[in-house]
Amino acid sequence: RKHPDWMARDSSGRPFTTMIHMGYERLVGLCLNSPYREAIRNVVNEIVANYEIDGIYIDGVYQTPCQCCYCKTKFMEEYGLELPKFDGCEGLFVPKLDYNSPLARLYHRWLMELIREVFSTIRNDVKRLKDIPIIFNYGDAGGRRARRNLLQYADGLLFEMPRDFLDRMRWATLGRSTGKMMWQYVGTYGHAYGVLSPPCFWLSIPYDRQELALEGYLTIASGATPLVYSLNRYYYEEGGRSFAKEIFTFMKKNAHVLRDLRLKKFIALPFSQRTTDWYPKCSGEFGFDECMRGFFKLLIHCHYQVEAVWEDAILTNYDELRKYKILCLSNFACMSDEEAEVVKRFVRDGGGLLATYETSLYDEDGHRRDDFALKDLFHVSFYGEKKPTLRTVETYIRILKEHPITKGLSVGRRLPQDGNYIVVRELEGSSVLADTYLMHKHSSLGPCVVASRYGRGRIVYISSAIERLYYYLHFPELRKLIQNAVKWISGGVIPFEVDAPSGVITILAEKDDAYLMHLINYTGDILERPHCRFEYIAPVRNISIKINVPKNRSVSSIFRLTNNKKIKYKKDNATVKFNISELGKYEGVLINFSTSSH
Structure with a gap:
């Protein structure tokens, strides 16, 4: 009241009010x-x-x-x-x-x-x-x-x-x-x-x-x-x-x-501030962040180690990017030419790439390119897009070939498809494993799941935003597809494997002389829209775990942090296997290493 000239004003000169805040009426913004x-x-x-x-x-x-x-x-x-x-x-x-x-x-x-x-x-x-x-x-x-x-x-x-x-x-x-x-x-x-x-x-x-x-x-x-x-x-x-x-x-x-x-570094899932700022489709119920949330949840439900990272932390710092085995670009639409070259170098040197929808189809300012900046990696060319309608939403991912990525998904099977998809055409060197199938017309719109290689690296490109669909509905078929894709891209070399329900969250941390595996029991109602209340956590029993042991290290002991009890384990070449007989809400498993003589 003493300084009305400090108030932010709208186009008509009225004080600009913001949000309701902690019991107050609407607040007046200051400039x-x-x-x-x-x-x-x-x-x-x-x-x-x-x-x-x-x-x-x-x-x-x-x-x-x-x-x-x-x-x-x-x-x-x-x-x-x-x-x-x-x-x-x-x-x-x-x-x-x-x-x-x-x-x-x-x-x-x-x-x-x-x-x-x-x-x-x-x-x-x-x-x-x-x-x-x-x-x-x-x-x-x-x-x-x-x-x-x-x-x-x-x-x-x-x-x-x-x-x-x-x-x-x-x-x-x-x-x-x-x-x-x-x-x-x-x-x-x-x-x-x-x-x-x-x-x-x-x-x-x-x-x-x-x-x-x-x-x-x-x-x-x-x-x-x-x-x-x-x-x-x-x-x-x-x-x-x-x-x-x-x-x-x-x-x-x-x-x-x-x-x-x-x-422990395995999959990097970068957040693209440029896509959030300038991607033309970032509005209403669709946008980059919605896709990224879906892919993060999808990878966690597959029991894969994933970290969200800022784009400039890895795409402008190759030494940091190469610490990861796989780069996951979840509708990373707005990408500069410089960033595209870093991604190409990463894959050429043996890194893996999993990308979806309109990744690299726009430049850093949100202007659509004629084709993907990562066209050479995807081995497909942009052909057009379909705006979601009642007709185009009635589409499926149709499995076309037997391949490690489609293992457990029989040829001809139709998987749920997100209504946001684009039409692409395959290029030489691609292997089209599934297409976008229009059910009401019994016709194909072209490739949907494409596997390829570039240099020493492997790539899987998916022409729709299936991660967005998974965020809301948790289709297990989509989880199976991504689980297989990551295993193929990595050449089967993954930090750990866990046999447990998707709601058991597994996170592996490391230091020089030990691993710590966190297991968090979130197996209840994990469709959280709106958020649910729960008062009882059902225990999960007989969880089997296999962890890759670092080079020149040997397991000396394994303990449960909650009760400090030892866990029996079996060594198998460069891996260690053990079971958790019962998981309450949480368990931390400490794996101690000693220097190997081999």
């Missing part, structure tokens, strides 16, 4: 181009300079879409242009604009640069006054307003709001790919991802019981540290104390084991 910017700096500097604090957590920095006098003047001074007109937002803080417009893209980049500039200034202020860590809110990493360029200024990250249980693991591994420390809230889901609706609209509806402990174990297994949301509620509410205590007791007891662990 970082106004004197509000210096007010933020002054508050932070006062706290850091005058109080004995160990660190500082920055929830923002946010910039509400704004057409105030400060923004208009600055944009005109920098570009000689008027601000684009918009009415309202899509999601939080993202103006409704036609992002195919050069002016809209310029405005978006201008906002992102403003946020980066403010955050870097605050960081420099803090570090000048005290050498304390800065923790950054990582909660919006998946949207168009994502602030990937801010992560370089933070010492650690906090992730707030997952869409579902496995989304915690996806964002934990994504955060860790930056090399930063990572914390995650446990005990809450986010309204922003469509999980909750009125009257429970805000992001943080706390809950307890078994799922609180499960989330804690998953966070630990993913390489992050759990933070119990709204911990102060335990002063007056005893229900969840035992489950929160269970997590931190486990961490304290096994600190010597958990310290310095790193995830």
Whole structure:
């Protein structure tokens, strides 16, 4: 009220309101181009300079879409242009604009640069006054307003709001790919991802019981540290104390084991910020992130070791990429020529590639190419697309050939197909294992599942977004197809094999002298839309596990972390086999190594 000129304004000059927040009415956004910017700096500097604090957590920095006098003047001074007109937002803080417009893209980049500039200034202020860590809110990493360029200024990250249980693991591994420390809230889901609706609209509806402990174990297994949301509620509410205590007791007891662990590298699943920003189809119920969520869940349900990683962590750093055996490009539509060359080099040198739908069909700015940038790897050529309709949705994946990828799926069998698919034509060197089949016309639209080789590497390309379909419906036939594809691409060399229901989550971490396999029992209702409550976890019995032992290492002992009991095992060449007779909610299996004399 004292500074009305600080308020963000819409095109009509009215104060720009944002979201309902924690019991307040709708909040009025403030503009970082106004004197509000210096007010933020002054508050932070006062706290850091005058109080004995160990660190500082920055929830923002946010910039509400704004057409105030400060923004208009600055944009005109920098570009000689008027601000684009918009009415309202899509999601939080993202103006409704036609992002195919050069002016809209310029405005978006201008906002992102403003946020980066403010955050870097605050960081420099803090570090000048005290050498304390800065923790950054990582909660919006998946949207168009994502602030990937801010992560370089933070010492650690906090992730707030997952869409579902496995989304915690996806964002934990994504955060860790930056090399930063990572914390995650446990005990809450986010309204922003469509999980909750009125009257429970805000992001943080706390809950307890078994799922609180499960989330804690998953966070630990993913390489992050759990933070119990709204911990102060335990002063007056005893229900969840035992489950929160269970997590931190486990961490304290096994600190010597958990310290310095790193995830075993096998499959890299990169997040494409450019696709999220500029892919024309990122709207409504379809987009890149939806596909990536589906593929992450699909690979986890196959018991494969997978990490979500930022695209620039591996596609601009070949030495980091080559640590993985397989690169999975889940509708990675917007790809630069430079990134395509890195992928080609990776496969040529013996890496594996699994790609879907419109991967590499657009350049880094979202302009569609005439053909795939990875055409030489896919061994198919783009021919056209079909917009989903009631007719085109009635399509299937029809198995055409016997092959290790189609093992267990008989020739002629029709598998569920996502309504989002493109038409491609095979090129020399491809092996078409399945086609896109129009049921109502009894005709083929061309290749769907294509296997090929390039240099010393193997490739499987799928012309539809089957991972999106799996995200919602968990068809086991699609899981079988991907399970076979990964095994073929890898040449059968995979870190471990687990015979257990798909809901048993397996994560392998390593250090120089040991492996730690996490097993998390999430075999209940794993179709989480909306999220389910559960109070009882049925035990899973007789889980058999086979793990590849590192070169020049020999297994010396295997223990269960929950009770410190030894596990009997059998050695077989370069593998070790053992059984878990019964799995409750969690088990950690510690495999100790000694140096082999062979």
